[in-house]
Amino acid sequence: MTEEIIIAGFGGQGVLSMGKILAYSGIMQDQEVSWMPSYGPEMRGGTANVTVILSDARISSPYLKVFDSAIILNQQSMDKFEESVKPGGILLYDPNGISHHPTRTDISIYQIEGNKLASEMGNKKIFNMVILGGFLKIKPIVKLDNVLEGLKKSLPERYHHLLPINEEAITKGMNKVFLIKIENGVFV
Amino acid sequence: MSELKLMKGNEALAEAAIRVGADAYFGYPITPQSEVIEYLMAQRPEERTGMVVLQAESEIAAINMVYGAASSGKRVMTSSSSPGISLKLEGISYLAGAELPAVIVNVVRAGPGLGTIQPAQGDYFQSVKGGGHGDYKLYVLAPASVQEMSDFVEDAFAIAYKYRAPVLILSDGLIGQMMEKVILKDQQKRMTDEELIKKYDDWATTGKTDRERNIVTSLDLQPDKMETRVNKLIKKYAQMEREDLRFETLNCEDAEYLFVAYGSSARIAQKAMELGREKGIKVGLLRPITLFPFPKKQLFDLADQVEGILSVELSAGQMVEDVRLAVEHKVPVEHFGRTGGIIHTPEEIIEALEEKIIKNGSVRHHKTRESSIL
Numbered sequence: 001m002t003e004e005i006i007i008a009g010f011g012g013q014g015v016l017s018m019g020k021i022l023a024y025s026g027i028m029q030d031q032e033v034s035w036m037p038s039y040g041p042e043m044r045g046g047t048a049n050v051t052v053i054l055s056d057a058r059i060s061s062p063y064l065k066v067f068d069s070a071i072i073l074n075q076q077s078m079d080k081f082e083e084s085v086k087p088g089g090i091l092l093y094d095p096n097g098i099s100h101h102p103t104r105t106d107i108s109i110y111q112i113e114g115n116k117l118a119s120e121m122g123n124k125k126i127f128n129m130v131i132l133g134g135f136l137k138i139k140p141i142v143k144l145d146n147v148l149e150g151l152k153k154s155l156p157e158r159y160h161h162l163l164p165i166n167e168e169a170i171t172k173g174m175n176k177v178f179l180i181k182i183e184n185g186v187f188v
Numbered sequence: 189m190s191e192l193k194l195m196k197g198n199e200a201l202a203e204a205a206i207r208v209g210a211d212a213y214f215g216y217p218i219t220p221q222s223e224v225i226e227y228l229m230a231q232r233p234e235e236r237t238g239m240v241v242l243q244a245e246s247e248i249a250a251i252n253m254v255y256g257a258a259s260s261g262k263r264v265m266t267s268s269s270s271p272g273i274s275l276k277l278e279g280i281s282y283l284a285g286a287e288l289p290a291v292i293v294n295v296v297r298a299g300p301g302l303g304t305i306q307p308a309q310g311d312y313f314q315s316v317k318g319g320g321h322g323d324y325k326l327y328v329l330a331p332a333s334v335q336e337m338s339d340f341v342e343d344a345f346a347i348a349y350k351y352r353a354p355v356l357i358l359s360d361g362l363i364g365q366m367m368e369k370v371i372l373k374d375q376q377k378r379m380t381d382e383e384l385i386k387k388y389d390d391w392a393t394t395g396k397t398d399r400e401r402n403i404v405t406s407l408d409l410q411p412d413k414m415e416t417r418v419n420k421l422i423k424k425y426a427q428m429e430r431e432d433l434r435f436e437t438l439n440c441e442d443a444e445y446l447f448v449a450y451g452s453s454a455r456i457a458q459k460a461m462e463l464g465r466e467k468g469i470k471v472g473l474l475r476p477i478t479l480f481p482f483p484k485k486q487l488f489d490l491a492d493q494v495e496g497i498l499s500v501e502l503s504a505g506q507m508v509e510d511v512r513l514a515v516e517h518k519v520p521v522e523h524f525g526r527t528g529g530i531i532h533t534p535e536e537i538i539e540a541l542e543e544k545i546i547k548n549g550s551v552r553h554h555k556t557r558e559s560s561i562l
Contacts, residue, residue, distance in 0.1 A: 061459035065533035
C-alpha cells in the first residue's frame with residue numbers, strides 16, 4: 001500500500017505539523033514515510049504545502065505531480081491542487097474562505113468545517129487535528145492509536161497536557177466530515 | 189543502541205556528526221542548510237561529546253578554521269549552500285594542496301549568483317571539476333535520502349582520513365529539507381589527544397616533542413618539488429577510482445533505456461522509471477553515489493545494452509558531459525532537468541525520455557573496450 005498526499009493551506013494553519021503527525025503515525029506502524037515541505041518564499045507569509053507519502057515499500061520520489069489525496073485549506077491551494085488529484089482520488093477541503101468550490105466529478109470530494117468546529121471547541125489551534133480526523137475517517141490509512149502515539153512524539157513534552165483536546169478534535173473531525181455531490185458542474 | 193527517528197536531512201547530518209565523534213564544526217548559516225548549525229547548537233555537543241561548534245563570522249573564516257583544526261589531526265566538518273561554498277573554494281583548494289582530511293557539505297540551492305533558496309543540482313561542475321584552483325579533486329558523495337545524509341558523514345570521514353584529503357557531501361535543498369525515517373548509529377567516542385598523536389604524529393601538528401617538526405602547507409616554490417606533490421595527489425585520485433567508487437543500479441538487467449541521476453533527481457527518476465515500466469518502457473536507473481569517482485566503466489558497458497541514455501539533474505546539463513565522455517558516443521545521451529529552483533516531476537522525466545531518446549530511434553555506434561580509451 002502506498003498513499004500519496006498533498007496538504008496545502010496558509011502558513012500557520014498547521015499544515016506542516018499535520019503532515020508530520022501523519023508521517024510519525026506511519027512510522028508507528030512500521031511504514032516507510034517521507035515529508036517534503038514547500039520552504040522559502042511561499043512559507044514566509046503565504047501558502048504552505050507538504051507532500052506526505054506513507055508506503056509499505058521503499059519510497060521513490062518524495063516530490064510528486066499527482067496525488068491519491070489532497071487536503072486543501074485555502075483558495076490558492078484549491079486553484080493549484082484540485083487538478084493534481086488522481087482520477088478516483090480524494091479531495092478534502094474546508095469551505096471557510098473558499099469562493100470557487102471544486103467541480104471535478106471523477107474524484108470524491110469531501111467537506112469539513114474545520115474552522116467552525118475548532119472555534120466551537122474553543123481552541124482554534126486544534127483546527128488541523130479536526131481536519132486530520134476528517135481525513136482519517138475517509139482514508140483510515142493509519143490507526144487512531146498510532147496517530148495519538150505520533151502526536152505524542154511530535155509534540156514537545158510541555159504540550160502533552162493538550163493531548164486529550166487533540167484527540168477530541170480528531171474524533172470531532174471523524175464525525176463531521178461529509179461527502180458532497182456535484183451535478184452539472186454545480187455543487188449541490 | 190541504534191535509534192529510529194523522523195528527521196530532516198540537515199538534522200540527520202548534524203546528529204551524525206556528533207555521533208561519529210567529530211571534534212569540531214565551523215559554519216555560517218545560509219538557507220537551505222541552516223538547520224545543520226541550528227541543530228548542532230541546540231544539541232549542546234560540547235556537553236554531549238566535547239565537540240566544538242562555532243558560528244564563524246563568514247564562510248571564509250569557517251573554512252580556514254577547518255584548515256586549522258584539520259592540521260592538528262582533528263575530525264572537522266563545515267557545511268554551507270552554493271554561494272557559501274563558492275566562498276570556501278580557496279580554502280578547499282588549500283586543504284587539498286596541504287593534504288588535509290576534512291568533510292565539507294554543500295546543500296545546493298539554485299544559482300548562479302545568489303539565485304534562490306529552492307533545490308538545485310547546478311554545482312556539479314564546481315564539485316567534480318575542481319571548483320577551486322589547481323590540480324586537485326574532491327571525493328564527492330551524493331546522498332539521495334535522509335538515511336544517507338546520516339550514513340555518509342561516517343563514510344566521508346573514513347575516506348578523508350584514508351587519503352588525507354577533503355571530502356565533499358553534495359546534497360541539495362530537497363534532501364536537506366525533507367523528513368524521512370532514519371536509523372541513527374551508536375555514539376562513537378571522540379579520539380583522545382594521546383590516541384590522535386599516536387595515529388597522526390607523522391604529519392599533524394600535534395605539538396612537537398622529540399620528533400622532527402611537521403609542516404602543513406600547500407606552498408612549494410621549487411617546481412620539481414611542487415610537481416612531486418601534484419603527482420602524489422594524482423596517485424591518490426587514481427586509487428580512489430580503483431578502490432572507492434560507489435554506485436547503484438535499479439532495473440538495469442533488461443533495460444532498453446537508461447536514466448542516470450544522482451541525489452534528489454535519482455529519487456524522482458526512480459518514480460519516472462516505475463511510471464515508464466507501467467507504460468511498457470523498459471527503463472533502468474544508474475545512480476552514481478560518488479560523483480568523483482564516476483562510474484565510467486559501468487556506463488560504457490551499459491551503453492552496449494541500452495538504446496539511449498537520459499541524464500537527469502536539476503541543472504541546465506552538467507553531469508551529462510561526463511556521461512557522454514563515459515559512453516564515448518556509443519548511444520545517444522541527452523540531458524533533462526529544470527533549473528531556477530523548480531523541481532522536475534516524474535511525469536516530465538518520462539516525457540523527456542520519450543521525446544529526446546525514444547522518438548529518435550536507435551543510432552548505435554559500435555565500440556569495443558579494446559578500441560576505447562578506457
